[in-house]
Amino acid sequence: MRPTRRGGSSVHDALVIGAGHNGLACAVHLAAKGWKVAVLEKAPVAGGAVKSAELTLPGFTHDLYAMNLSLFAGSPFFASYKDGLARHGFALAPASDCFASAFPDGTWLGISNxxxxxxxxxxxxxxxxxxxxxxxxxxxxxxxxxxxxxxxxxxxxxxxxxxxxxxxxxxxxxxxxxxxxxxxxxxxxxxxxxxxxxxxxxxxxxxxxxxxxxxxxxxxxxxxxxxxxxxxxxGMVVGQGGAARMIEAMVALLRETGGEVHTDAEVAAIETANGKASAVRLADGRRFEAGRAIVANAHPKLVFGRMLEERARPAEYARKLEGFRPGPGTMMLHLALDGLPDWAAGADLKRFAYVHLAPDMATMAATYADAMEGLLPREPVLVVGQPTVVDPSRAPEGNHVLWVQVRVLPGEIRGDAAGAIAARDWDGAKEAYAERVLDVIERYAPGLRGKILGRAVHSPADLERDNPNLIGGDNLAGSHHLDQNFLFRPVPGWSRYATPVKGLHLCGASTWPGAGTGAGSGFMLGTMLAGG
Structure with missing residues (x-):
């Protein structure tokens, strides 16, 4: 099914800005209901915060951001489209030993299936x-x-x-x-x-x-x-071959049903006509018209601060968005290893998909307080993912990858709680802070550094550069505290994906039900627009 053309513009029923999994879920459902849909993605590849790549060495596949796809596997979207996704190569790798915590006294506690x-x-x-x-x-x-x-x-x-x-x-x-x-x-x-x-x-x-x-x-x-x-x-699940296989299957399914995905398609402006969102103009001059809806799977501050043409921006709504707070920043440390960490608490920890290094609630509270004050935490909380325990295909035989999410960090650095790192910007601080992260892991898994074949460090600034929706490295697209959740996400009175601009809708982690890989906002918006 090809879009019609009017002058130099492509005309579709719906345009979706952003090829993250929520935008793709919305597009897949609309296309399945007979809508002509085009997805416009700024990056060279689709995925948003669900991407995989050989970041360190050839043959080592790392999930850049999301690793755990359990929410997706349990989602209504997956229940509706799992056969089509499987047909396009998406498969789940289950983990029966899901998550554990290691403790400084050499003990551990884990939750299995x-x-x-x-x-x-x-x-x-x-x-x-x-x-x-x-x-x-x-x-x-x-x-x-x-x-x-x-x-x-x-x-x-x-x-x-x-x-x-x-x-x-x-x-x-x-x-x-x-x-x-x-x-x-x-x-x-x-x-x-x-x-x-x-x-x-x-x-x-x-x-x-x-x-x-x-x-x-x-x-x-x-x-x-x-x-x-x-x-x-x-249990817990990851994507067989990498989380990006989920995105690849969604893109293939969308194209199978007549939809389009355009990458390297940066939005210059969302245009309006007669008070309604009507078209999207790209930075390269291409123009796409929308007959029925424009869906922005993007941070609302970007939509109303950069994308929507200035004359159409609703002042009161934009003012409320100024108060939409980001969550804390995140660092990702990706390691290629010649063997799994030798956990001091015991070899049983090598079976778990996640190992948390968060020894007590006092440490977690102190880490959070440091980050909220703009300080590099003295003791970061770490989520150590061991995806090759679940999916060995991600590394050469006998080798492994480690996925380390550093929680929580300041988006802007005002100081170092430990007094050791002088840099006040992430480009200057990230390698030194990555060493602090490795020091923490070494305490729980002595000898880890000797197993490292390659590493890649992504600071909060790097996360935002790769995906502008992750403002300050906030992988939540906005704090989930009570005053920004439920009826109040992203702002009070506008929690049903509509905006004050007729025909312009939002989905993604900045909208209800928030962050995660559940495709909830995209699928719910798609069903609302399509009438079922």
Missing amino acids: DLETNLARIAALSPADAQAWRALSNDFPGDAAHIFGFLGAPMPSRRMAGVFWKAWREKGAGWLAETARLVASSPRDFLDRHFTDPKLKATLAAWGMHLDFAPDVSGGALFPYLEAMANQAF
Whole structure:
């Protein structure tokens, strides 16, 4: 199905700006419903924050940003299009040993895809905590359908009201109140209500640091709870051959259904006519007209600060967007290794997809406080991904890659909490800070440096250069604190993907339900535009 042409312009039903997974999910669904769709991507390749490349040495495939695709595998979009994605080469590699934390005393605690295994590990620390874990696990299947239904509905919507109604009918008002309490709780408050052992609490609280939820930040309890229970129930998955295989399959499926993807297509302006978003003009002069909708899978500050023609920018909406805060910055350290880390806590850790180096809630709180003050944290929190444990195809036989996400960091450096790094910009500080990261890993896995065959360091500034949506290296596209989540994302009154400009819509991590690889906003917007 080819687009019509008017003068020097291509005419489509919908234009999608940004070929991240949310934009592609929206485009795939619209194309499947018969819309003529074109996706316009500034970068040379599609993917946004889901990319893979041989960053270090030939034959070593690294996921630049997202590694864990569990949210995608459990998403309504995947349920609808998994056969088509599989036809285009997308496959999942499952991990039954999902995540673990290593501790300075040489011990570890991990969560696997087996209740009895997890109970035995927890009971060795605290029999009472094992009982509490069993209770949460028993309740999870009945709770999950309602919670995931809530996370998978537009905010607000008749569909969401139906989720609440069904939950009230099946679970009662008491359950709704307790779930609201969970959503509003900090990780510490939630964990203190259920458990006593500090190692178990630290193992779960580390998930809050994947977002911007230090132990004492309200609204941070839901993510640790869901990750713990969902990993136990379903396991974790990565993309066979790299996370980018997901994007490649989405692009192929879109093209199969008549859609287009244009890379190296930087947007110069979103044009309006008669008060409606009507066309996109590229920096190279090409122009694409949109008959029905323009979808911006981009940070709203970029859309309303750079892309939308100035005369059409709604002043009050733009003013509210100025207060949309970024989350903290992130550094990525990618290593090619001649062997897995030799974890001091034991060889069992070599089986896990993720190993968190976040020894206690005091360390996590201090790291977060440092970053919020603009300081390089003295002790970064690390998510050490071991993807070749799950998918050996990513490295030559006997070799491995390590995916290290450094959480959390300042986007702009005002100082160093340790007083050792003088640089006040990331280009000057990143190699020295990468050494600090390696020092931390060495304490838990002595001899790691001797295994390194190649490395690539991406600072928060590098992340933003590669993907302008990651402002200040914020891989969340905006803080997820309560005042910027749910009905308030990205600004109060505009949580349903529409904007004050008729025909211009937003999706992506800056919109409900936020960051992650679940394709939620893109698919929900696609279904809303297509009427189902």
